[in-house]
Amino acid sequence: MFKKIGCFLKMLFTASFWTLLWTLVSRQIILYIWNFDFVSQAHWKLIAEFWQKNGTIKSFSDYMLFLTLFLVLLLWYKGVKYFYKLDYLRLMLKPFEYFSNQQIEKYKKEGKHVVIKNLIVGKKITVDDLIAEKIKEENSQQQEKQADQLRQTLSQKINERKGK
Numbered sequence: 001m002f003k004k005i006g007c008f009l010k011m012l013f014t015a016s017f018w019t020l021l022w023t024l025v026s027r028q029i030i031l032y033i034w035n036f037d038f039v040s041q042a043h044w045k046l047i048a049e050f051w052q053k054n055g056t057i058k059s060f061s062d063y064m065l066f067l068t069l070f071l072v073l074l075l076w077y078k079g080v081k082y083f084y085k086l087d088y089l090r091l092m093l094k095p096f097e098y099f100s101n102q103q104i105e106k107y108k109k110e111g112k113h114v115v116i117k118n119l120i121v122g123k124k125i126t127v128d129d130l131i132a133e134k135i136k137e138e139n140s141q142q143q144e145k146q147a148d149q150l151r152q153t154l155s156q157k158i159n160e161r162k163g164k
Contacts, residue, residue: 010084010088011080011084014080014083014084015080015084017083018076018079018080018083019076019080022072022075022076022079023039026038026072026075026076027039030065030068030069030072033068034061034064034065034068036065038069038072
């Protein structure tokens, strides 16, 4: 339900915006080239009188005017379809995407280097293996402490005997 309402509102907005823009542009072009205002009722009445009095199209310019009036409608329809299909959110985010791509390019130019930290290649370590490794480290530290204490006591005894 809400999706249909959203689609309808998007179509309404797109069609009204495109109609306004297309009318202004095409009206100015046709006024400049053929001096015909397709928004004016007076100009359409002139064409109706021309047809009622059995007028004929004689020049290439007249053919081009009618072809242009037909193409104005066709291109208006194509424009509405094109602008309806546009993703407006993506269009609004284009400046941010552009800035982001500039930053990415900036860092790409600095050079490619990879920093690999704490990479373990080979056997995967389980929690039990990690605990066992920590216990071994603590035991080796305790053994070093005991060895240091033994060295100190030996050096004290040697110094005592030399002193006697």
